[in-house]
Amino acid sequence: MTLAKAASMGLGFPNIPVAPVPGHPGLQSKDVLQKNIREVTLDSVIANLTKPPAQAVVGGEPGARDIVCRGSFEEVNEYFIAHELSDGLPVVPPTVEKVEAFLRYTDRQPDDVLGVLLPDNRAATVWSVAVNGVMAGCRPEYMPVLVAAVEAMADHDYGVEHSGNTPGGENLIVLNGPIIKELGFNYTQGVMRDGFQANTTVGRFWRLYLRNIAGFLPHKNDKATFGNTWRVVIAENEDVLTKINWPPNCAEFGFRAGTNALSIGRYTGGNHISSVSGATPEALLPYLADAVIKQYSWQIMFTVGQGYHTLRPLMLLSPIIAETIAAGGWSKEDLKQQLFDHARMPAWVFERYLRDWTQKPTWNLAEEHAAGRIPKVFHESDDPERMVPIVWEPEDYMIVVTGDLGRNSCYVFAHNGVLGYPVGKEIKLPHNWKALLGASIKNTTIHNAA
């Protein structure tokens, strides 16, 4: 009910009537559910369809460039916390001077709209990107990355409106291009750890922007059961990619190696796989395929069912794992093919997730294939023990090389499918990028020396 109320405001129907179903249907017997519908929901449905709804009431809001608080650092932060404009950590007060410093790092106009973000239905303006970037503790020169991130957030394929869903998945930004080194993003040991300003603050910016512009506030539009903290940005190790002649992650989205680009995608969790050992790709493969399968259960509903062909498992490989695989003659595409062939589960297990455990309609692989909705690989026989893949085709896998140069580990993310589908965007630099960056570095050096 709280979600319906919060979401209806952004959609322009603040008084849309809602009929409650007591409790959670997923934990009720058939008899209890029927009783609840008959005794509570029914009358509410009838009333909602036949009685005039309450008058719509919408409170006023500040204007886009309004100053909402004047005061000390502490007073500004108290105000932002009290008005749900902060993530709970101290924010840098977003002043006009600081925002203008960010705006110098983009050729876009402050009022340019990068998209309109549901559920709050607010315009994602370049101005608002700068304001939230200041708050997150970003440096002004991160602005091109922030703009690209919001362009990706606004891409319909990503589906930002689902960011408050039950599993509470969190977005991951993956960075490619020379900008990694220019801005000092960490791409080696501890790449997913906070502590590196660029990785950390851009990651925090994402969550602040989701709150302030898209409107995902816990207890309102954000209905994550448990939730996750925002993820720091990870950058790929392009030195290693060049060495092994593998394409960068941004190539998944049509960008050539050497392009400044980022990708986003939502993941409900993940796991580190330690001591991936073996001298050949063939020796490493069983552990890698097993790692993938163990991260995926209910999420396969994004392969067949709730979503079709929208699951894209993401695997991080530490550099020496990738180097060992490449030394064995495997390309990135070969590795994807091998994962497709070997990361499989029995058909009856797949269908149990789809149907029995998640209480969805009577989906089964035979009928879906017969109806032409899924590829033959999911129903090559009626044998319930036949092994089926968890994605439609090898290309659905995403492989990123990053992390500690001396560790033989991988990390597998559980993807949230259509509710956070990966998209990529080019990071467009301002025309005077080099000059701006040179001045910024000089100022930083002087400041640090002082």
Place this chain on the structure above:
Amino acid sequence: MTDSGCARYEALWPRSPRQAKVKALARRLDTLEGKTIAWVWDYVFRGDEVFAQLEESLKARYPGVKFLNWSEFGNTHGSDERAIVAALPQKLKALGADAVVSGMGC
């Protein structure tokens, strides 16, 4: 928090205006008798069972009420949701729906 310094800030609003204006809701029905109710479903939270029970109970009160099954419209929370939702107005009109019940939220 305590005021640890003398610096003063003029902090900007970090949001931007909502783009959706408040829209009027459709006129309510005088009765459900003889009317057609469409069920629109996002394929979660046992909506198929909930709608079936509502149909049975509504039919008992309004013998002339008719229903459009959720399967007519497709999943409003899946791969094709944007196209399905965009097609709803035309489809509802074509099928003669007088009212819509959309579920399930949680």
